[in-house]
Amino acid sequence: MDNNATAAQAVPYRADRPRLYVACLAAYNGGRLHGRWIDATEPDEVRAEVRAMLEASPEPDAEEWAIHDYEGFEGCTISEWASFDTVCGLAEFVKQHGRLGAQLYGHFGDSLDEARAAFDSHAGEFRSLGDFAEEIMRETGPEIPAALQYYIDWEAMGRDFELNGDVFTITLGYDEVHVFWKPKTVQSEAHRVLACPPLIFISCWAETVLSLSQNVKTLRPWLAKIRLTVE
Template sequence: MNTITATTPRVWIGCLACYNDGRLVGEWFAAEGAEDITLEEVHAHAGGVRWGCEELWVMDTDGLPISREMSPAEAGEWSALLAEVDEWQRDALAAWVASGDYIAEGRGDLPSLPDFEERYAGEWDTFEDYAAELFDDLGYGAEMPEHLAP
């Protein structure tokens, strides 16, 4: 899994008609506002919009918690969702999404941020540190005889 904290989310938006004709026409754009990208912007370096070009599609992503094709509108929704998460938690959100065991909200694959925040337990340097803290938080340390605690 790629880390996303240091990456400004961007998407490669291409023309589906050109793609279906065997031409790869598109550009990288910021994911924020991807829903507002026009056919003219996508075709800027390809000699202009041709007849039959009607639909744009995100064919690649960089810096989003998911890596799959989608509509520009959906890419904009993912970018907006990511902007709502503190930067230091973005990799954790990406890991939650990558696990496939996240709770989607609304009409798509967007994860529920309240559920993410409820499930986010923190960050530890090692698994041993996590286990020790969990052990104490659950109250097992108080019940354990002192000679067994180490």
């Protein structure tokens, strides 16, 4: 084994700096390991490090390289032949957004542009989809009468948001659910909520409660608002 490669692989990893192990293919094909760990900072800096690594190769006139390992990318997949522009852009994205950014990258099929754009539609972090549904309805929907409070299944409504294709989620852990509006629903929050199918279900629940409640005068104006919203 090339002593140079052994020393390079032993460089301590700094968690705040994603890095690559770039190998010399001429040496690799000749049965020797020669490469260098390189911090994924700026593409030009990485290229300069790769040129220096190839110049120091035990194989003369070495020109070809491949990414044989990487660390600090929070589980993202990097091709052996990925461009340094892409890798450095991904490293900066992961440094900024951590595991959430990495999972978004995977969610969009390793598309960095789509993962970046998704943050424009980030609805926030919630304990569950039910909490998201409740918050969004209370903030932008009609006021919910007290007589209806305990009849609403927020978790079911949250699932409806997702099943209807209005949102998608990234779950990072227990009680840590990030909700994103899907691109086709990117518009004002008020319009998204008022046009949302779950309100139709509230209307149906309200009809049922009306037949049982003594607060008919309170519920009828609220139901009228719901009907105007969904019609």
